[in-house]
Amino acid sequence: MSKKAQAEFIRWFGPLLNALRDLGDSGRPREVSARIARNLNLPDDLLDQTLKSGGSKFHNQVAWARQYLVWEGLLDSSKHGTWTLTEKGRSAHLDEREARAIFLKWVSIHAENRKQKRDAQENGEELAAHGATPETSTEEETLDLLSTLRSISPTGFEKVCRELLRESGFENVEVTGGSADGGIDGYGTLEINPFVSFKVLFQCKRYAKGNLVSRAQVGDFRNSMLGRAEKGIIITTSGFSNAAVQEANREGAPQVELVDGDKLVEMFQKVELGVIKRTVYDVDPTYFEKFKD
Structure with missing residues (x-):
């Protein structure tokens, strides 16, 4: 940073x-x-x-x-x-x-850890050292996945969202597509238990970074789903404006679930769709700090 x-x-x-x-x-x-x-x-x-x-x-x-x-x-x-x-x-x-x-304390601790790592590497030793926070260590991977999703066609993004929903437990997922879809890109069924299930409509926004989904777009999507389904989901490779989030959760109106780029990456990782899982271990300095005194 x-x-x-x-x-x-x-x-x-x-x-x-x-x-x-x-x-x-x-x-x-x-x-x-x-x-x-x-x-x-x-x-x-x-x-x-x-x-x-x-x-x-x-x-x-x-x-x-x-x-x-x-x-x-x-x-x-x-x-x-x-x-x-x-x-x-x-x-x-x-x-x-x-x-x-607190910030300066831990900056100093991590600086010392990095120094020890450099010293060990210079001596030909292997030492696992603590690096950046989990948020930053995955930033490059997150960016790569989102960049990949943004590079495919709008139709391709709708199809990959269909696969993601299927892997996440939705059934009968279909992409409607076309200009006459009425603001709906697809639909599916989510079964809560053998007795309860409901229809879900979804909309896909393959947006470039910084191009946020607006409040008006959330409102338009909700209007399109009225009378057609109990639940709606908007999936984007970007994010939502604060006003859009407020609109999605407005009291007295059907709630619209919002999936931004960060959550989208989490969903792909959870079902391991289009990604390869790997495990990396870092030293946790908080554990060893109490033994230094």
């Missing part, structure tokens, strides 16, 4: 802890980011900023903040997709000065 980006994500340390307390000491990543935005009344122009991959810059910075708080022992290091306060974290209230001290 650049020095400017580092300075930016430090400011979410305290708000992240506060957001988790508001959520009952734990929450899903996007849920936590949304609570921070709500608590601080963050403007749409900040929330709509994107990364090179097309993902949310704000959520990525919150994820960086979370990683530092994990290293500091304020958050649980669970890998199950839920962020949870530790006993230490429940009582922690960080101001900007304290947040920066």
